[in-house]
Amino acid sequence: MAGSLTGEERRTCLLILGVLALCALGIAVPGRWDPIGVHGLMVVLLCAGAAGYLLLRLNVPEPSPEELSGYYDAPIKVGVGLTMAWAIFGMFVGVWVAAQLAWPDLTFHQAWSSFGRLRPAHTTGVIFGFGGNALITTSYHVVQRTSRAPLADRVSPWFVLFGFNLFCLLAVTGYAMGLTQSKEYAEPEWYADIWLVIVWVTYFVLFLRTLARRKEPHIYVANWYYLAFIVVVAILHIVNNLAVPITLASAKSYTVWPGVQDAMVQWWYGHNAVAFFLTAGFLAMMYYYLPKRADRPIFSYRLSILSFWGITFFYMWAGSHHLHYTALPHWVQTLGMSFSVMLLVPSWASAGNALMTMRGAWHKLRDDATLRFMVVAAVFYGLSTFEGSFMAIRAVNSLSHYTDWTVGHVHAGALGWVALITFGSLYTLVPSVWKRQSMYSNALVELHFWLALSGTLIYIFAMWNSGVIQGLMWRTYTENNALAYSFVDSLVAMYPYYIARTVGGFLFLLGAIVGSINIWLTVRRSPASQAAPGVYDRPHDLDPTPNAAE
Amino acid sequence: MSKTEVDPATGEQTTGHEWNGIKELDNPVPRGVLIFVVVTHVFAILWWFLMPAFPLGWTYTRGLLGIDQRATVEQAISANQAERASWTSAIETSSFDQIQADESLMAVVKDTGPQLFGDNCGACHGFDASGRSNYPDLTDGDWLWGDGSAEAVAETMRVGINTSHPESRFAQMPAFGRDGMLASADVRTVARYVYSLSHPEFSTEENLESIAQGESLFAENCSGCHGAAALGDAETGTPNLTDAYWLYGGELDQIIESVHGGRAGHMPTWDERLTPVERKVLALYVHSLGGTTP
Amino acid sequence: MPEFFHRKIERTAIGFVVAIIAAASVGGIVEIAPLFTIDETVENVADMRLYTPLELAGRNVYIQEGCYACHSQMIRTLADEVDRYGPFSLAVESQYDHPMLWGSKRTGPDLARIGGKYSDVWHAAHLNNPRDVVPQSNMPAYSWLARTPLEVDNLGHHLAAQRAVGVPYTDEMIANAARDALGQATPDSDAAFSILDRYGEETQVSAFDGVATSVTQLDALIAYLQVLGQMTDAAYLDTAASELPPDAEDRDVTQAEEERN
Numbered sequence A: 001m002a003g004s005l006t007g008e009e010r011r012t013c014l015l016i017l018g019v020l021a022l023c024a025l026g027i028a029v030p031g032r033w034d035p036i037g038v039h040g041l042m043v044v045l046l047c048a049g050a051a052g053y054l055l056l057r058l059n060v061p062e063p064s065p066e067e068l069s070g071y072y073d074a075p076i077k078v079g080v081g082l083t084m085a086w087a088i089f090g091m092f093v094g095v096w097v098a099a100q101l102a103w104p105d106l107t108f109h110q111a112w113s114s115f116g117r118l119r120p121a122h123t124t125g126v127i128f129g130f131g132g133n134a135l136i137t138t139s140y141h142v143v144q145r146t147s148r149a150p151l152a153d154r155v156s157p158w159f160v161l162f163g164f165n166l167f168c169l170l171a172v173t174g175y176a177m178g179l180t181q182s183k184e185y186a187e188p189e190w191y192a193d194i195w196l197v198i199v200w201v202t203y204f205v206l207f208l209r210t211l212a213r214r215k216e217p218h219i220y221v222a223n224w225y226y227l228a229f230i231v232v233v234a235i236l237h238i239v240n241n242l243a244v245p246i247t248l249a250s251a252k253s254y255t256v257w258p259g260v261q262d263a264m265v266q267w268w269y270g271h272n273a274v275a276f277f278l279t280a281g282f283l284a285m286m287y288y289y290l291p292k293r294a295d296r297p298i299f300s301y302r303l304s305i306l307s308f309w310g311i312t313f314f315y316m317w318a319g320s321h322h323l324h325y326t327a328l329p330h331w332v333q334t335l336g337m338s339f340s341v342m343l344l345v346p347s348w349a350s351a352g353n354a355l356m357t358m359r360g361a362w363h364k365l366r367d368d369a370t371l372r373f374m375v376v377a378a379v380f381y382g383l384s385t386f387e388g389s390f391m392a393i394r395a396v397n398s399l400s401h402y403t404d405w406t407v408g409h410v411h412a413g414a415l416g417w418v419a420l421i422t423f424g425s426l427y428t429l430v431p432s433v434w435k436r437q438s439m440y441s442n443a444l445v446e447l448h449f450w451l452a453l454s455g456t457l458i459y460i461f462a463m464w465n466s467g468v469i470q471g472l473m474w475r476t477y478t479e480n481n482a483l484a485y486s487f488v489d490s491l492v493a494m495y496p497y498y499i500a501r502t503v504g505g506f507l508f509l510l511g512a513i514v515g516s517i518n519i520w521l522t523v524r525r526s527p528a529s530q531a532a533p534g535v536y537d538r539p540h541d542l543d544p545t546p547n548a549a550e
Numbered sequence B: 001m002s003k004t005e006v007d008p009a010t011g012e013q014t015t016g017h018e019w020n021g022i023k024e025l026d027n028p029v030p031r032g033v034l035i036f037v038v039v040t041h042v043f044a045i046l047w048w049f050l051m052p053a054f055p056l057g058w059t060y061t062r063g064l065l066g067i068d069q070r071a072t073v074e075q076a077i078s079a080n081q082a083e084r085a086s087w088t089s090a091i092e093t094s095s096f097d098q099i100q101a102d103e104s105l106m107a108v109v110k111d112t113g114p115q116l117f118g119d120n121c122g123a124c125h126g127f128d129a130s131g132r133s134n135y136p137d138l139t140d141g142d143w144l145w146g147d148g149s150a151e152a153v154a155e156t157m158r159v160g161i162n163t164s165h166p167e168s169r170f171a172q173m174p175a176f177g178r179d180g181m182l183a184s185a186d187v188r189t190v191a192r193y194v195y196s197l198s199h200p201e202f203s204t205e206e207n208l209e210s211i212a213q214g215e216s217l218f219a220e221n222c223s224g225c226h227g228a229a230a231l232g233d234a235e236t237g238t239p240n241l242t243d244a245y246w247l248y249g250g251e252l253d254q255i256i257e258s259v260h261g262g263r264a265g266h267m268p269t270w271d272e273r274l275t276p277v278e279r280k281v282l283a284l285y286v287h288s289l290g291g292t293t294p
Numbered sequence C: 001m002p003e004f005f006h007r008k009i010e011r012t013a014i015g016f017v018v019a020i021i022a023a024a025s026v027g028g029i030v031e032i033a034p035l036f037t038i039d040e041t042v043e044n045v046a047d048m049r050l051y052t053p054l055e056l057a058g059r060n061v062y063i064q065e066g067c068y069a070c071h072s073q074m075i076r077t078l079a080d081e082v083d084r085y086g087p088f089s090l091a092v093e094s095q096y097d098h099p100m101l102w103g104s105k106r107t108g109p110d111l112a113r114i115g116g117k118y119s120d121v122w123h124a125a126h127l128n129n130p131r132d133v134v135p136q137s138n139m140p141a142y143s144w145l146a147r148t149p150l151e152v153d154n155l156g157h158h159l160a161a162q163r164a165v166g167v168p169y170t171d172e173m174i175a176n177a178a179r180d181a182l183g184q185a186t187p188d189s190d191a192a193f194s195i196l197d198r199y200g201e202e203t204q205v206s207a208f209d210g211v212a213t214s215v216t217q218l219d220a221l222i223a224y225l226q227v228l229g230q231m232t233d234a235a236y237l238d239t240a241a242s243e244l245p246p247d248a249e250d251r252d253v254t255q256a257e258e259e260r261n
């Protein structure tokens, strides 16, 4: 890590750590009787640790001039590790909370491990920890390759990566202490939110400057999506998290948005967190790693345009489908529903564009589990967006809302799409960045694939069943026009499915562990067996001067 | 600057750009997609005309159908009520005896009772109404209030026990020990007496003396409510202490706890939460669980 | 032609960013801004009351424990929900909620109108271990709540922050927040009476968790649960829902309706 930075850059890092530690101290001291004080102290200690690491390595040789002018891959390597670590953490917690719904005493009567506190640790762990790190990591990789330019800066990539992980850490440790704003997918408290803004703006500037240095005249589709992901998430995050802390020495804050308006802002955010975090960012991955691995051209450039702008425009209207039949005025629901239906077109266009890209390469699926990960991901993307648009129809939502059907839909997207495309991308990226011929073991990739696929299918079939049963039991009337079941009847009917879901989730987790081991072994593999670089990276000529066409 | 090529696998043109080896084909948007665009847009636009849809500053377009979710659900509820009227009006106007004599009405009671009981009462009395510690069993035929007739049950439900309802039933067992009305030795003594009432085997030679002591303590302190023979009073909700049915437990320790700390169970009032018909159905349902035949 | 235009913006990163912002802003603005300008969005009712400091603290315990992950507080405009849970929820009922707690998942039942449905004692037992009272339940046991004292000293700051975001707490309420919280959980104390003056006669004063000598997180949470659905009668008026408003016996319904108009 340190070896990839020049002496001056190492000193800049120390300076940043110093400033951050001071700010954290400024929080830790007045907030000492409050959880915010714990967080302040935690950050001070982390900064001290990082500074110690750097100070011990001030004399490590600086990178060579060739290294300085080439692609900057060191943060990518660390990012891969962080991605897999969060995957295992987040999915482990997922299996745990799934098991808690079947065997509620698995909280062991500890506050920090009760369902309500662990569940956001799961969602944050997988969406932000696993998904976010995967997005940052692959964006560093893709933007350099498709721009034929190294990252615009060598300190800020680290700042963004570690700063983002610090945010995730503040979030997850906060939940354990009972800190949350209760806004789904935006639970962290105000100071963590502010920190994320700083990190994100840095990310935006880094990405934009790298694009500006590109040597290709046109910006590649994958980068459109990464840009949309970065820009829109910033807007969503800031608006949804506007809040007034009770004092500056307290972690607790109150959102500025009241009642019904808060509901709309929250689900405008929540739905578009899905759109721009879990969809746009991962489409960016798909647009790079899938054609790369299949070695096929993208099916249609014009279809890419249609789907990109369709997704960017339509998604932002669809959030109110989370509030059908509620106290939100009916007119907003109409808009949410109609735009969700129109949204299906660009969604399927993206999935179709990916699948049509496979023309002439379908035979590769037989032996290449990595490619299979990505193709199956595209199928699940098509499936979950169809399901989403269907569930956005008010009459359907009257059945599905509040039930496990939503959870099934979420995981069709999260496991089938988000996680599978990520694993496929990582299996393409890892050998390329570490300059290995291939992954350590193709058999392990194959095993991972089948564990992931069977886990996903068990999970979503269990939840579809339980969701539909639950929804129907709630609304079934007897022939005397009286409700047929009490709530507890429906709860009792859920237990078998909760157990099945735990099993499916466990298989999926197992797959992620297998994948991590495989990646570890690939990295560890003796460099003697290295392939000539460039199996996946075509030779390139790097020229530090920005492209004149800009 | 950019050279378009032909993709050998499909014979289609590329756009001529390349990013680290990735190219794009210059295929047009497939016709199917365009049709799909048109279909979904036509649907959406139609929907916007028919339904409340777009905001206009201080108001919004109401839609040609004049539909609003609140009016819709009110209609659905009224329609449901109208359909239910086939039996609700009969239940409303008939006496309990009449309903019990009417098989078809009792069939309705057995059909709708379990859900109402499950959503409202089961959390306390158990979903099979068999009660648990602190919450009376409604199937055992032992009643605190009244004779277990459907009327009595319905009245208990309407006003509740120890609630803020103006007509609430009150049943408070004083805290003799905690409030210092009896010394703690006396609390134990009277409890031993009470225990002996339902456990004849407890009256052994060695216990007889203290039981006699307890009996006189009971006569002084308790008989006013529980009656001289400790048989309780269903008019005031005072439990019978001689039988096998216990609300708070009939073990010696539990009895001592009742006498020491007092008791005042809270049964909510359902006057506002449930309609008279629902309460009638529930009362008949509870009654039908066999609680009248101990 | 459109591709030709696209070919142009594809060549400038800044241009592309501007285009993304433009395309992505429309939906949010059209759907959110009018919620503040269209009066109809939130019903206008006269009897809407505020959370007492203890109830607000309880609401924060509800948030802290993530109860919203399993419980909704939003009865939808669907006949079966009205039949099961009571009149559908109105926007005004969460008018002072920062944040709203409508929820998105019903692993447990809706709680929008749970206030008054069960006794304090039941809630205390249920929260301590749900399976003690409902053997089928998969709700976690919250046994630590009864052992964790409620922090009341900073409740004034809480009320002040609430006022900053638009909840009409008075200076007097802010100044007495801690005292009012203690008073509400200690019946017969002096403070218990002054809270009725400030927050209305309807305010429930009780030893919520059964222990009147200390104020715990459990007291606060039960106080909050007991007030859910009781903040205004608005939902009971003008609807076909057959239930009466929560305080029907001492309130003239037609009069309340007049107040509303």
Ligand code: HEM
Pocket: A091, A092, A094, A095, A096, A097, A098, A099, A119, A122, A123, A126, A127, A131, A184, A406, A407, A410, A411, A414, A415, A418, A419, A501, A502, A504, A505, A506, A508, A509, C069, C104, C105, C107
């Ligand atoms: C090992 C695999 C996983 C298991 C066992 C698992 C399990 C669970 C469980 C039990 C819940 C709570 C559902 C409820 O409240 O009833 C949940 C929620 C959620 N999970 Fe997972 N999960 C897994 C992987 C993932 C991944 C990889 C992602 C995202 C990339 C994800 C995203 C989510 C989201 C967004 C929710 C919230 C859903 C909602 O609020 O409707 N999960 N998960």
Ligand code: HEM
Pocket: A184, A270, A274, A278, A279, A318, A321, A322, A323, A340, A341, A343, A344, A347, A381, A384, A385, A386, A387, A388, A389, A390, A391, A392, A393, A397, A400, A401, A402, A406, A409, A410, A412, A413, A414, A417, A418, C104
């Ligand atoms: C066309 C695309 C999509 C549409 C129209 C759509 C629509 C919906 C709808 C209607 C719901 C249920 C809301 C409710 O009843 O509470 C939902 C929930 C959800 N969807 Fe999708 N969906 C789409 C794609 C996706 C994808 C690709 C993912 C990826 C993971 C995803 C993740 C989620 C999550 C996490 C939730 C749960 C939100 C919550 O309640 O916490 N959706 N979506």
Ligand SMILES: [Ca+2]
Pocket: A181, A183, A186, A187, A188, A189, A190, A193, A241
């Ligand atoms: Ca937040």
Ligand SMILES: [Ca+2]
Pocket: A184, C104, C105
């Ligand atoms: Ca949710």
Ligand SMILES: [Cu+2]
Pocket: A270, A271, A274, A318, A319, A321, A322
């Ligand atoms: Cu959505």
